[in-house]
Amino acid sequence: MPKKLFLLLVTILSISCKSDDDSMDLNCAAVFCAAVDDTLYLQFLNPENDDDLLDNGAIDTNLMEIVNEKNQEITFTIEEYPDMGMFLAIPVSKESFRQQSFTIDFEEGDSFTIHLETSFPKGEGCCGPYTTLENFNIDHYSYELVEPSPFPVFSTVYIPNLN
The missing domain is CATH 4.10.910 (30s ribosomal protein s13; domain 2)
Structure with missing residues (x-):
């Protein structure tokens, strides 16, 4: 009670x-209020067996590079969430709310680009406003569809043949 x-x-x-x-x-x-976390979390799975490619070492994060649309290198982290797996955490710029992109290169010839659009809605009430993801798309690989929502955003990217 x-x-x-x-x-x-x-x-x-x-x-x-x-x-x-x-x-x-x-x-x-x-x-x-929840702390602001303007981060995009990506989990990389093998589409054939759902193996976590960060956890099993199929993706070597020491060889990975991420650049934004201005060709600036982005510092990322790898984070583990119990019962969910390993995630690549990419901080999303909130300098201006607009279309952004990140190109992820595995240094093995495999790369792909994430396109997203963010906004900063005018909030009412005690908490917020928080950065909102308006649009999300990934080139080259299939991925879990992400609906418009406030950050943090979690998505799964299905990457075959990285063994």
Whole structure:
């Protein structure tokens, strides 16, 4: 029962938040907001058997390079999520909200480009606004369709023949 009461209180506080002016609403101070994570997380799987290509070493991340549409190298990380697998984490620029692209080169002659479009919606309420993915497409490989949503965004890319 205490959990339900707490949830009801948090819901009421978050609904009562207003952003009519630049001052912080005292009701909003009681709401816990998710930290901003403008990251694209990609999991690479073999389409024939769903093997995780980062986990089994079929993709050597030491040989991987990622560049953006301006040909600038992007620093990435590899992150493991229990019960989900290994993910390539690419930070998405929020300097300006627009179309962006990342070319991922495996140094083995295999490369592909990710095209995405981001926006920064005008938010109401206590939390946000957060960067939103509006459009997502990958050249060369099949992938899990990503619907428009706030970041972070997770997708699976199916890459055959990297053994």
